[in-house]
Amino acid sequence: MELTVGPNQFFWSADRWSTSYAELVQSPVDRVVLGEVVCSKRLPFYQDRIPEAVSILAEAGKQVALSSLALVTLKRERKQTADLAEMGVEVEINDLTALSYLPENTPFFVGPLVNVYNEGTLGWLAARGATRVCLPPELPLDSVTTLARRGNELGVVIEVWGHGRLPLAISGRCYHARMHGRTKDNCQFACEDDVDGLDVRTMEDQPFLAMNGVQTLSDSYACAAYQVEDLRNAGVKALRLSPQSQGFSQLCAMYRQLLDGQIKPADIATFSKQGDAPVRLSDGFLTGARGVDWSGEDAGQ
Template structure:
């Protein structure tokens, strides 16, 4: 099983962004990196000019480099940016189904976790269109993963599963960060940059529950497939997706790689993980928040 690094879900400064990928280029445990903005098109100008350098850097380090689309494409500007993505000659990961309209005939593509692939019918239809890899929606229960991994094998589609990081639970036209500051989305002043791992949303009795990240809502807990690795390997899952965060991400990558290569067992892996609230309920067929 391989490791894919998902796109950075949060708004990081250009400097932080570049530093993250430079470090990643030197990490042999990672085979595939999905780059680009998935949450909010207003963030794109802040790292767009750095993108070619990072693509070259990761490519030279032998990584498969993939570009993501936005998760919610509404404006004409966003539509044309999506069309332009396919002209760059790199593999594209579709995270809004409308991007399928822009895939040049015969070009293979991949499908990200924010497209609803819930069953064999949808997987088969996407495979016919040229999908070669699908990262399943995190919500899927273990039975569905079993069926889709088997169907993926028959169709020649690699199936990836969300392995680590705050879960993307919802996307909206409304910006919650702007709303929190009494502003509209158009006048957001990029307040989401203040929370480079998302702003934790607590219940009124103080339990961390969700996290807001601009127009996106995530889990407060970090999804963590550490206890499900053997199960997912047995199901034939091709890769685990790790979602970038600011703290200890190098340690998390190393732990997953060591576990996949049999250098450490589950207990040792869990003991070495950062002290964070975790969740793996979806992978066990329970409420997503449970652990």
């Protein structure tokens, strides 16, 4: 089973952004998706770093793709999306409008924000040129199995969300800006202080969601460590790991060790919960009654 690093969901400084991808050069991952998926206002801060990141990762033997935005609304965003097709790198679409800018028969990836819930949608995307699909993270294991089987028949690689806060929704409004009493157009990049998203709690002070500019994320960090064998048996070919600010390169190495049978799922769970702030893990969308459920509880994790 392969490992894919998805696009960074958060707003990091250009230096932090570059450093994180430089560290992946030595990481045992097979594929890295670069670019902006959440907010186009962030892109100019690190856009000039992307070619170098593409170069060093490709030289290290990684397959590289560029991500489209999840929500394209402005003229400049349409131009940015069109420019992706001219970069000479495979494109991962997270909004179907991106297909209008890809020449026919051009291979492309499909990100987890596109609703690929059934075999008909998967077949249509395959006919359009999709070679790899990361399924939406809310699908149960039975649906994943059905789509992985169909993907194998179509020659489309199926991957699933392996680790990281789950992308739940994208809005036309910026929650971070609103919280600081600002408009979206004058946000002053309020999201930059929350490098892994801002925790949202209920009125009863219970953990609920995470805020990331215009994006809503899960409070818990999805972790498929305990489901690796079931996913492998289902025909899933890759796990997707979502960048986080602390310990990400080590996390990637541990997932490689897990896939190779060198460590146990509990080792990843223990590592993930280390750090300054407590982290909740979940895998309930795959097997539980609720997305927030966690298989590791049975193992004391």
